[in-house]
Amino acid sequence: MITIAIEKDLKAYQGKRTLEINREFLAGSITNIYGPSGSGKTTFLKMIAGLVIPDNGSIKVDDIVWFDKSQNINFSPQKRMAGFVFQDYALFPNMNVQQHLEYATNSTEWIKKLLAIGKLETLTNHKPEYLSGGQQQRLAILRALAVKPKILLMDEPFSGLDPEMKSALTQDLKNLFNELRTTVLIVSHNPLELAGLANAEMVIA
Amino acid sequence: MPLVLPPSVLGFYLLLAFSPQHGIGKWLYDVFDVQFVFSFQGLVLASFIYSMPFMVGPIKSALQQLPASLAQASYTLGKTKRETFIKVLLPNIKPSLLTATVLTFAHTMGEFGVVLMIGGNIPNITRVASIAVYDSVERMDYTGANNYAAILLCITFVMVISVFVFNKYQAKSPLE
Numbered sequence: 001m002i003t004i005a006i007e008k009d010l011k012a013y014q015g016k017r018t019l020e021i022n023r024e025f026l027a028g029s030i031t032n033i034y035g036p037s038g039s040g041k042t043t044f045l046k047m048i049a050g051l052v053i054p055d056n057g058s059i060k061v062d063d064i065v066w067f068d069k070s071q072n073i074n075f076s077p078q079k080r081m082a083g084f085v086f087q088d089y090a091l092f093p094n095m096n097v098q099q100h101l102e103y104a105t106n107s108t109e110w111i112k113k114l115l116a117i118g119k120l121e122t123l124t125n126h127k128p129e130y131l132s133g134g135q136q137q138r139l140a141i142l143r144a145l146a147v148k149p150k151i152l153l154m155d156e157p158f159s160g161l162d163p164e165m166k167s168a169l170t171q172d173l174k175n176l177f178n179e180l181r182t183t184v185l186i187v188s189h190n191p192l193e194l195a196g197l198a199n200a201e202m203v204i205a
Numbered sequence: 206m207p208l209v210l211p212p213s214v215l216g217f218y219l220l221l222a223f224s225p226q227h228g229i230g231k232w233l234y235d236v237f238d239v240q241f242v243f244s245f246q247g248l249v250l251a252s253f254i255y256s257m258p259f260m261v262g263p264i265k266s267a268l269q270q271l272p273a274s275l276a277q278a279s280y281t282l283g284k285t286k287r288e289t290f291i292k293v294l295l296p297n298i299k300p301s302l303l304t305a306t307v308l309t310f311a312h313t314m315g316e317f318g319v320v321l322m323i324g325g326n327i328p329n330i331t332r333v334a335s336i337a338v339y340d341s342v343e344r345m346d347y348t349g350a351n352n353y354a355a356i357l358l359c360i361t362f363v364m365v366i367s368v369f370v371f372n373k374y375q376a377k378s379p380l381e
Contacts, residue, residue: 077281081281081282087274090274090277094296144281146282
């Protein structure tokens, strides 16, 4: 169970506004988060990962307090190890596919499995610049999963995929998430995009 | 400061600071038996102080141009700031790193004011090529000056061409 009750002042084009989130996410649930541009969806994910600090509130994951303003608790991103799939993929240009996964985990078995899930077994020596958009996106997802995170945060992960690849990857991911019992939060512009994958939804307006 | 300070001014103050008669220079001499004035070590130290900003500037700017998400992705994988810097950030500014290193080296090699102030012009100890050129011209030894100058010219030319070729090889064509 992940319990989040946080507040953060956002500087928007229209002026200052406060992002307030009070929500519980069941362990193993897959939540689709959607809302208009600039509503704070990415900031919300980054606050969970520890990359942005909330102004107030608390974040509790499986009874462990990751953040609590009143108690002055704030786990670093390194300690939280939340899997994060960035909108721009954030792949390391100096590393090939294999090195990306080896950077995240030492388990060769797990790397093999991830490569098979992402259908990247034949591309292990390729650097990101030689991968297609879809392959880059799959690598970003696999790298985030490599640390076996308690919570996986995905920021527009399917935006660059064609419908066929999206559907295949969605099914593979669903199976994988069920197996790992990872709680997943997926930000998406299009609520219909995650039909069949997400089992809960949240709107940030 | 070293970026905008005239080299001779920087050299003058370093000469005063490292003088074995007083201050830090005296302390270094008494405790470690090290003398930075009119010695090769002093010349290296002064060149380091003078040239460092020429190295730091381009590297800092290259690091700032990398997307913040690269470091953030590394942190979420449990990596420390140091690991992230060494394994992710530094390898991805390789061309800037090489350019800064070579240009700073070339710049240091041609330095005159700081080197002359703190090192003097002692043959086989602190006489560097750029001072040797000046020295030869003063003695009307144009052949000697030409030899030194030609060597410096060749080294500089090879370095600049190498950096150019390396960076061209690294850069992706806009049509790719």
